[in-house]
Each structure stands twice: as structure tokens, then as C-alpha cells.
Amino acid sequence: MNRERSTVQVIAHIFLGIMTVAIIAPFALMIISSLTDDHSLVLRGYSFVPAKWSLAAYEYLFNQGSTIFRAFGITIFVTVVGVTLSLVVTTMLAYTLSRGDVPGSKVMTVLVVVTILFNGGLVPSYIMYASYLHIKNTILALLIPGLLTNGYTIFMVRTYYKTSIPSALIEAAKIDGAGEFYTFLRIVLPLSLPIVATTGLLSAIMYWNDWFNGMIYINNPKLFSIQLILNRMLQDIQFLTSNAQLSAQAGEALSKIPSTSIRMAIATLGALPLLAAYPFFQKYFVKGITIGAVKG
Amino acid sequence: MKRIFTAILAGIALLGTAIGSAAQGAKPYEVVVAYIVMGNVPSDNQAVQDAINKIAVPKVGASIKLVPLGTSAYSNQLNLVLATDEQWDIIVDGTIIGIGGHIARNQVIALDELLDKYGKGIKGVLDADMIDTGKIRNGKLYGIPPVKNFAGGFGYMMRKDLADKYKIDPAKIKSLDDVEAVLKLIKQKEPDLIPLVPPNVRASPFAPTVYNAYDTLGNNGGVLMNRGASLKVENWFESAEYRKLLERMHKWNEAGYTMKGAATNTDPISTIIKTGKAFSYLANTKAGFAAQETIKNGVEMVMADIMPGFACTDNCNGWLWSITRNSKNPQKAMEMLNLLYTDPAVSTLLIDGIEGKHYVKGADGLVDFPAGIDASNSPYYYNSPWLFPNQTITPVWTGFPPSYWKDLLAYNESAKKSKAIGFVFDPTPVKSQVTAISNVIEQYSLGLEYGDMDPAVKLPEYQAKLKRAGIDKVIAEKQRQLDEWAKAKGIR
Numbered sequence: 001m002n003r004e005r006s007t008v009q010v011i012a013h014i015f016l017g018i019m020t021v022a023i024i025a026p027f028a029l030m031i032i033s034s035l036t037d038d039h040s041l042v043l044r045g046y047s048f049v050p051a052k053w054s055l056a057a058y059e060y061l062f063n064q065g066s067t068i069f070r071a072f073g074i075t076i077f078v079t080v081v082g083v084t085l086s087l088v089v090t091t092m093l094a095y096t097l098s099r100g101d102v103p104g105s106k107v108m109t110v111l112v113v114v115t116i117l118f119n120g121g122l123v124p125s126y127i128m129y130a131s132y133l134h135i136k137n138t139i140l141a142l143l144i145p146g147l148l149t150n151g152y153t154i155f156m157v158r159t160y161y162k163t164s165i166p167s168a169l170i171e172a173a174k175i176d177g178a179g180e181f182y183t184f185l186r187i188v189l190p191l192s193l194p195i196v197a198t199t200g201l202l203s204a205i206m207y208w209n210d211w212f213n214g215m216i217y218i219n220n221p222k223l224f225s226i227q228l229i230l231n232r233m234l235q236d237i238q239f240l241t242s243n244a245q246l247s248a249q250a251g252e253a254l255s256k257i258p259s260t261s262i263r264m265a266i267a268t269l270g271a272l273p274l275l276a277a278y279p280f281f282q283k284y285f286v287k288g289i290t291i292g293a294v295k296g
Numbered sequence: 297m298k299r300i301f302t303a304i305l306a307g308i309a310l311l312g313t314a315i316g317s318a319a320q321g322a323k324p325y326e327v328v329v330a331y332i333v334m335g336n337v338p339s340d341n342q343a344v345q346d347a348i349n350k351i352a353v354p355k356v357g358a359s360i361k362l363v364p365l366g367t368s369a370y371s372n373q374l375n376l377v378l379a380t381d382e383q384w385d386i387i388v389d390g391t392i393i394g395i396g397g398h399i400a401r402n403q404v405i406a407l408d409e410l411l412d413k414y415g416k417g418i419k420g421v422l423d424a425d426m427i428d429t430g431k432i433r434n435g436k437l438y439g440i441p442p443v444k445n446f447a448g449g450f451g452y453m454m455r456k457d458l459a460d461k462y463k464i465d466p467a468k469i470k471s472l473d474d475v476e477a478v479l480k481l482i483k484q485k486e487p488d489l490i491p492l493v494p495p496n497v498r499a500s501p502f503a504p505t506v507y508n509a510y511d512t513l514g515n516n517g518g519v520l521m522n523r524g525a526s527l528k529v530e531n532w533f534e535s536a537e538y539r540k541l542l543e544r545m546h547k548w549n550e551a552g553y554t555m556k557g558a559a560t561n562t563d564p565i566s567t568i569i570k571t572g573k574a575f576s577y578l579a580n581t582k583a584g585f586a587a588q589e590t591i592k593n594g595v596e597m598v599m600a601d602i603m604p605g606f607a608c609t610d611n612c613n614g615w616l617w618s619i620t621r622n623s624k625n626p627q628k629a630m631e632m633l634n635l636l637y638t639d640p641a642v643s644t645l646l647i648d649g650i651e652g653k654h655y656v657k658g659a660d661g662l663v664d665f666p667a668g669i670d671a672s673n674s675p676y677y678y679n680s681p682w683l684f685p686n687q688t689i690t691p692v693w694t695g696f697p698p699s700y701w702k703d704l705l706a707y708n709e710s711a712k713k714s715k716a717i718g719f720v721f722d723p724t725p726v727k728s729q730v731t732a733i734s735n736v737i738e739q740y741s742l743g744l745e746y747g748d749m750d751p752a753v754k755l756p757e758y759q760a761k762l763k764r765a766g767i768d769k770v771i772a773e774k775q776r777q778l779d780e781w782a783k784a785k786g787i788r
Contacts, residue, residue: 126376221339235368
């Protein structure tokens with residue numbers, strides 16, 4: 001019995017170990033390549049043990065100064081503001097939906113479901129945001145389209161409220177004289193911290209990694225986010241290399257594109273802050289998801 | 297009292313409307329110009345735009361708004377803008393961007409009349425033949441090519457240090473046989489070096505854009521051999537010349553003259569040369585090409601001419617300046633385009649920025665970056681200046697010969713032109729065949745043209761697949777359209 005269990009455990013450990021290495025290795029390679037001398041990258045290719053270490057890529061980025069750091073600022077601002085806004089909207093809407101006694105809550109539920117099942121498509125959304133709401137080329141274009149709320153998370157939070165917060169508690173608060181807002185802020189919200197942290201992290205990841213809105217709605221280089229800059233470099237390279245028609249001139253443009261180590265350094269800078277934040281959220285993350293899943 | 301008060305109020309109201317309408321009347325139409333940037337999007341656009349407007353508003357009676365975008369953002373936003381009514385007046389279009397689709401969806405307008413009336417200056421800087429290459433569909437002009445090198449030659453680029461060391465005289469290299477002798481020598485003397493790298497990432501030395509021994513007629517196989525000397529459309533892939541090139545390349549590959557893994561390489565060729573890993577490459581050349589390549593590679597290069605300059609339609613209409621259906625004032629848009637093509641001060645502002653701030657003029661008349669600024673941190677620098685309407689009326693940059701633009705124009709002038717220049721093939725009637733053919737080309741061309749595949753085995757397979765994809769039908773259609781065009785133009 002014991003031996004059987006330990007065999008299973010050993011296999012499981014080996015399996016998980018391999019998985020972990022498979023996940024960590026690319027990250028490690030990315031960081032190491034960003035610290036590798038450019039010449040040895042071209043001559044010998046990627047390597048975990050580079051022939052020559054170099055901080056040149058990071059020096060280049062720091063010398064560029066404003067562009068990269070501004071982009072960082074934009075990304076951080078958008079993430080902080082976006083997550084806050086999306087949490088306010090999501091938790092309040094989910095709370096309303098979780099209370100069966102609100103007039104019209106069924107209609108609202110259907111409306112939220114509709115946004116999960118269907119979306120307007122790119123061109124109509126673009127017309128809406130650009131021609132009617134006029135948010136093209138403003139910071140709002142990085143906050144609102146497609147990111148502010150998400151039907152899935154609203155339902156996740158709603159299910160959490162429904163199952164983990166006894167309605168008796170809300171009634172008791174009411175009897176003691178608490179108003180709706182007071183009940184929500186002082187009783188419901190503190191009890192739902194795990195799910196708030198989970199949705200907060202999910203939306204933080206989405207905001208941090210988003211480049212698509214920037215590509216579609218932003219023309220002003222001052223509003224470029226870090227992921228947009230990275231993505232643009234990669235797309236430029238792809239464009240130049242996939243268009244054989246570009247002939248001699250493409251080579252000229254291509255040679256001015258930042259080298260591999262610089263690209264890796266930007267990717268590292270883009271990924272690290274979120275990686276660093278992960279462990280602190282993890283305990284809520286696991287709890288929040290299991291509660292939502294098992295009891296829902 | 298009350299009456300006086302009312303009168304004053306009325307007076308104020310009148311004055312207010314008068315000022316309002318005066319201000320409105322004085323505000324010129326804003327022409328939005330959107331274009332593609334390959335590299336950093338400059339951050340100092342506003343300052344440059346203001347400087348251009350100081351010239352443009354009095355001259356054209358319209359102001360300009362610059363919208364530079366990165367490659368992927370440009371193609372995405374362009375499609376969205378063209379699908380809506382957002383105002384973009386002037387755009388960069390062309391066969392590379394997909395102008396055929398824009399015309400089919402009526403998103404760009406025909407420019408013939410506008411050009412005759414408001415674009416006279418453009419006709420002064422571009423030959424009629426060159427403008428004709430923008431007549432993409434039904435003989436109507438949908439885009440105007442920028443003034444750049446329209447002709448390309450075929451040449452062999454070598455690192456000067458090694459060429460000098462082994463006493464290789466570039467003037468004596470006249471054919472691929474001569475190149476072969478050089479490669480053999482280098483392989484012998486410098487066994488660690490790659491003798492020959494591809495001209496560009498994922499481009500073969502015998503791609504139509506590099507080895508321009510024939511008029512490509514919009515690509516996909518049906519070509520005019522011998523640099524468009526006759527109007528008979530032939531199958532390039534079945535020609536003896538193509539077979540000979542492939543056999544040569546395969547031989548070079550077996551002998552170890554070429555780069556291993558060239559088909560999967562993504563490092564820019566200039567980086568490979570710069571690191572000292574390789575010796576030479578075959579390239580599509582132009583006037584001042586050696587100077588350009590020296591700057592690009594960071595190593596001094598010398599050029600051997602194998603074939604002189606040659607121009608055909610496909611060299612010219614990859615990039616075109618077009619006016620969209622969304623423009624609310626196409627007349628002003630054309631006048632603005634005319635200004636961009638003809639006014640040296642405006643063109644210099646657009647391409648190089650503001651003097652003293654973005655570039656400085658040296659004693660020799662050449663311009664360079666101001667102290668402490670280079671291509672990587674300049675707030676206004678484009679690495680694709682050839683895309684703008686007219687770079688030849690701007691100052692020459694340090695590192696290039698002072699006569700760079702003159703040489704370029706003279707080169708265009710002297711280059712041999714295909715008989716069919718100005719003819720644009722419309723692939724719509726054979727659309728599915730063209731797609732099928734490009735898939736087959738994608739599958740075989742690099743492997744064969746890098747010499748990785750044995751032409752004795754793979755070339756017949758390639759030719760058979762192209763036949764099945766319908767290459768004969770495309771050639772027949774090309775011939776039909778070409779005959780019609782030649783008849784209308786009176787060319788035999």
C-alpha cells in the first residue's frame with residue numbers, strides 16, 4: 001500500500017518536475033538571452049550558458065529613456081485604474097444580480113449572458129468607439145474596449161455571493177438598520193476578498209498584456225504601452241521578412257530594428273513585474289477559483 | 297433702460313456670431329495623411345506638423361495632419377478606417393498593402409482628373425511611365441508612386457577588407473561564373489567563413505525582386521524573358537535559365553559556399569555580416585548601393601555589377617500614395633500631395649524633421665544627427681525615407697556621396713525599361729489559380745533557390761505542381777490583358 005503510493009508519488013513528482021522545467025526554461029532562456037552579448041547570440045544562437053555576458057541591451061533601453069519608461073508608466077497606470085474600475089463595476093453588478101429581489105434582475109442577467117455569447121465584431125465596435133464615443137487616441141481607449149467588464153467574471157462573482165454569503169446575514173444587517181450600500185461595503189465585500197483578489201488578478205493580467213486596443217485605437221506614441229512596443233517590433237520584423245517584394249530597401253529598414261538581446265530585454269521587463277506580483281495573490285487565487293467552481 | 301440693455305445684449309450676440317463664423321471661415325481644411333513606419337514611430341510629430349503647416353496653409357489653403365503608424369497597426373487601422381467614414385485623406389497603399397482589394401471595395405478613388413487639374417507638379421517629377429504603373433484597374437489611376445529608385449540592377453557585394461586581402465577586383469566580376477571563382481577562393485582561404493549569405497531574411501538570390509533578369513508582370517510565373525524585350529508571356533519556372541540557376545545554386549550548396557539553415561534564419565543579414573561571420577551576398581542593386589550597404593552593415597562593402605539597372609511595373613507600384621473615399625475634400629488632398637512631391641522645404645521637414653533639432657547641416661552640405669542623438673533615440677527619424685513622396689529634393693545624409701539623389705535619378709533614367717512598363721496585370725479573373733500558385737511557390741522556391749533541394753528531382757515536381765495549380769491559365773490571361781494593353785498603346 002505504502003509502496004504503491006510512493007510509486008505514484010514518484011511518477012507524479014517526475015511528471016510535475018518536467019512540467020515545471022518546461023514552463024520555467026523558456027523564461028530563464030529569455031532572461032539569459034537578454035543578458036547575452038549580441039555577437040555571441042548571432043554566432044552561436046541561444047544558450048543557457050552564454051559565451052559572453054553583457055548588459056548592453058539594458059544599457060540601450062535605459063539610454064532610450066523616455067520611450068520605454070513612458071510606456072511602462074502607461075501600462076502601470078492603465079492596469080491600476082483599469083483593475084480598480086473593473087472591480088467596482090463587476091462586484092456591484094454581480095451583487096445586484098445575486099440578489100433575486102431586485103426588480104429587473106432577470107433582464108439584467110440575460111443582458112450579461114448575451115455579452116458572453118455574442119459580440120459586435122471588430123468593425124462595429126470600432127465605429128462605436130471611434131465615431132460615437134470619440135475615445136480614439138485617448139487613454140480611455142486602453143481602458144474601456146473589451147477589458148472593463150467580462151460576463152464570465154461577473155457570473156463567477158455572482159455565484160460566489162450566492163453560495164458563500166448566507167442571505168440570513170444580509171437580512172440581519174437590514175434588521176440592524178444597515179442601508180444597501182453599507183451592507184455591501186461593510187458586510188458583503190470583506191467576506192468576498194478571495195473572489196475579488198482572483199478577478200482583480202485576472203483583469204490585471206488582461207490589462208498588463210493587452211496590446212490589441214493600443215494597435216487599433218492609438219496613434220500617438222506618447223500613449224504606447226510596453227506590450228504594444230514589444231509587439232510592434234515583432235510585427236515589424238515579420239512584415240519586413242515576409243514581404244519578399246520589399247527587396248533592397250527592406251534590408252535597410254530591417255537592419256535598424258533592435259537586436260535580439262534588446263527584444264528579449266524588453267520582454268523581460270514586460271513580464272517581470274507581473275511574475276513578481278503572482279506569489280502574493282496565489283493563495284487567494286486558488287481559493288477563489290475552487291469556491292467559484294465547486295459550489296457553483 | 298430695458299431697451300438699451302436688450303440692444304447691448306443683441307449687439308454682443310451679433311458680435312459673438314460674427315467672431316465665431318470668422319474663426320470658422322478661417323480654419324482651413326485639415327488633410328489627414330496616414331503612412332506606414334518600419335521601426336520607431338517618432339514622438340516629435342506635432343512640432344514637425346506645425347512647421348509644415350506654416351508653409352502648407354498659405355500655399356495650399358489646407359493644413360496637414362500626420363498619422364505615422366507601425367506596420368501591423370497601419371494595416372489593421374487602415375482596414376477599419378476604410379470600412380468606416382473616419383477621415384483619412386491620403387494613405388500609403390500599393391500592391392504590398394493590398395490596393396486591389398481597396399479598389400474592389402471602392403475605398404480609394406480614381407485620381408486621373410484630380411492629377412490633371414491639381415497635381416501638375418507631380419507630373420513634373422515623375423515620368424508618365426512611372427505614373428502609369430499606378431493604373432491598377434481598368435486603366436484608371438489609383439495611386440502615385442513615390443520618387444525613388446525604380447530600376448534595380450543585379451550585383452555581388454563583398455567585404456572590402458577580405459576582397460583587398462585576396463586581391464579580388466570587383467570590376468573584373470561580370471558573371472556568376474566569376475562569382476563562383478571568388479567563392480571557391482574564399483572557401484579555401486577562410487574555411488570558417490560563410491562565403492555567401494542570402495540577400496535578405498527568407499529571400500533567395502534568384503527571387504524575382506533580386507535577380508531581375510525578366511519582367512515579373514505581377515509575379516506568379518508568367519514573365520517576359522530577357523528583361524521584357526518581347527511581349528510574349530512565358531513560364532519562368534520552365535525556362536532553361538531558371539534550371540541553370542538552380543543547378544548552380546545546388547552545386548554551391550554542396551560545395552559549402554552557401555549558408556546552412558538559410559531557410560529558417562531570422563537574423564538580419566547585416567547583423568551576420570557585421571559579426572564577421574560571412575563574406576558576401578548577391579543583391580538587387582541601385583545607384584549608391586555600396587555606400588548604403590556599408591552604412592547598413594557597419595563594414596565597408598564593395599560592389600561588382602553583374603547586370604545593369606532594369607525597371608518594370610512591379611518595381612514601381614509596390615508602394616503608392618492614394619486618396620481615400622473618406623476624404624471630404626479630394627481636391628485639397630491632391631493639392632497637398634502635389635506640395636509633398638514638389639516643395640523641398642516641406643519634403644525635408646517630413647522626412648528629416650526640423651533643422652538644428654532633428655538634424656544638422658555640415659559644411660559640405662550633407663546632413664547628420666545633432667550631437668548626442670542617433671537613429672535609436674532621435675525624436676524624429678524614419679528608417680524608410682524612400683516611402684515618402686519625394687526624397688530626392690531633401691538633403692543627402694552623411695556617409696552617402698553628395699550626388700546621391702542625382703545619381704539615383706540618372707540611374708532611373710538610364711536603366712533599361714521593360715516593353716511592358718506601365719502595364720498592370722489584374723489577377724481578378726484567375727484569382728483562385730493565383731492563390732494556388734503562390735502556395736506552391738511558397739512551398740518550393742526557397743528550398744530550390746537556396747540549393748538545399750536537388751533540382752534534378754524537385755524541379756520537375758515543382759513544375760508539375762504549378763501546372764496543376766493552373767499556371768498555364770494565368771499565363772494565358774496575362775497574355776490576353778497584355779495584348780489588349782499593347783494594342784491600346786500602340787506597342788508591338
